[in-house]
């Protein structure tokens with residue numbers, strides 16, 4: 001099975017996960033940045049990695065996802081929220097919904113990724129006290145918890161998930 005990993009990453013979190021995913025699929029493989037506009041016609045499995053932008057794949061990843069036809073596809077993503085949150089689940093559903101119906105979605109993986117300080121500062125400016133998205137204790141804790149992600153455990157989980165997926169697809 002010939003696979004390719006295509007990734008969209010703004011601050012490097014998803015790129016880190018992409019390295020683990022590519023390694024799991026083929027030890028010699030390197031992920032390709034979506035900006036390189038890869039030709040995927042020769043690949044059986046296209047794995048797309050994206051950072052989460054307002055509950056969905058970011059625009060670059062979304063445009064790439066929408067361009068795919070007749071492929072087995074899998075996705076991975078990083079987000080500021082916890083990986084086991086409802087929001088994370090919804091983000092995956094939103095991404096999966098963007099594939100053309102000729103594609104078969106065979107897997108998905110999501111983990112937390114640090115939110116850049118620039119973004120945190122912007123959120124504080126945009127959402128002052130009293131606003132429903134204003135900083136609160138839970139948000140501050142989640143951002144602090146996220147600072148070290150993706151961590152070694154996330155990368156191991158990604159490797160294990162995609163190794164199992166590869167074995168399943170090749171069996």
Ligand SMILES: Cc1cc2nc3c(=O)[nH]c(=O)nc-3n(C[C@H](O)[C@H](O)[C@H](O)COP(=O)(O)O)c2cc1C
Pocket residue numbers: 008009010011012013014015050051052053054055056078079080081087112113114115116119
């Ligand atoms: C403009 C913007 C929008 C974001 N929207 C969300 C969101 O809706 N949900 C969420 O959990 N994280 C959100 N995040 C956090 C990023 O998805 C997260 O930090 C991600 O790991 C960044 O990945 P990257 O380093 O590969 O760019 C947002 C970040 C930015 C900058």
